[in-house]
Amino acid sequence: MNPDEIYEKVKLGKISPIEAMKALKGVDINKDTNTQKKEFVALDPTKELNELVGLTEVKELVKELEAYLTIQKRRETEGLIVEPVVLHMIFKGNPGTGKTTVARILGKILKHLNVLSKGHLVEVERADLVGEYIGQTAQKTRDKVNSALEGILFIDEAYSLARGGEKDFGKEAIDTLVKAMEDKKEQFILILAGYSDQMDYFLKTNPGLKSRFPIQIDFDNYTVNDLLKIAKLMLTKRDYKLSIPAEQKLKSILEKQLTFSLVNFSNARLVRNIIEKSIRLQAVRLIKERKVSRDLLMTIEQQDITEGGIS
Structure with missing residues (x-):
């Protein structure tokens, strides 16, 4: 059922408001209870994360975030000071350790927690951000940031932005990203990913870069x-x-x-x-x-x- 059909059924008294809420969450109210339970499970992004093999550090982080955001809501209800949530992240590790998969699931989880209204993942690399001529790079980077608003901008092999030295346009992309992180810090989440050693070097290329990422996760090789x-x-x-x-x-x-x-x-x-x-x-x-x-x-x-x- 679409929202208009649900509204009409409530209006006509065919379904209760509680049934309408369930239907709006993607549950077919005409199915039996067991089927509904299965669909609720399928829609739970935290369960999707927990079913992945390994990734203990990531799973612990999600538990912390869920607890933190719940408590922040309670503090807000009591009129206490609530800190803005800044969740820009660094993912470090070898290929195939689940970095992109985790980023995609995190988007769903943060949407579920009302941190991001969309929770979509925009995955980019150097070529998507860096132009060939003066003035192209800043605009390309801003466009990608705007496409990721209310979601996650995921830059794989992010260290490649710094590989060309001072005259390379990659530095312009970094500067544009840093500005966006400040100007739109509550509107999107930036995740930079890549090999551990090269990411460590990359973070040193811009003095203010490392401090802007409160969360850094090491994705170890699987056993x-x-x-x-x-x-x-x-x-x-x-x-x-x-x-x-x-x-x-x-x-x-x-x-x-x-x-x-x-x-x-x-x-x-x-x-x-x-x-x-x-x-x-x-x-x-x-x-x-x-x-x-x-x-x-x-x-x-x-x-x-x-x-x-x-x-």
Whole structure:
């Protein structure tokens, strides 16, 4: 039902105001109670975050924010001083550690908490902000900030804005972002993301930059066990599963990669590449079979797992 239909039903006495509120939240009032409960769960962004593997520091941060914002509302009710909420953040870590995924879910959570009215994510990189000629960069950057108002502006590999030195237009983008963070500090959230070492260097390029980000989160590499959990979740969502030998081989590959590629380890991205390759190899193997059972269609075997899926 759309809002107009809901209003008409209330007006005609066909549904109660409470049922109308539920319908406006995206719940079909004509469905049974169990279905409604399932839909409420699906709409809960905090549950979506908590279902992600690992990310303990992020989950703790969200708990803190929820508690802080609830208490601020109570203080406001009692006529006490309420501090403005400034939540610009730095996400530091290797690729595939969940930075973009977390940013997207945070937008939903902050909308749910009435911090952001939209909660959408605008994801950009250097090319979206830096122009080729004088005067282009400031306008491009302002346009991206404006598109992210009441949501989150997420800049991946943010350190690339400082890579060209003093004469590079990237510095102009940084200055424009700093000004927007001050002028519109309660209208959007800026999240800068990238490799830990390079982000640390980037924050030193502008003396006032680091202090403007009250929240800095380190996204550590996943453990091998965490990566195996991620692999199984990816497969389960596609109606696949690992045989025991396949799981052992995958674990061996992950241990090797984590040991020898620690600095540039691509975490969940690596797992996804291996899994997608294994599904293709399983298809090539099964297409030769005359009879294929449901279980065979679902099972990824040892020979389907290969380091050739790594890129």
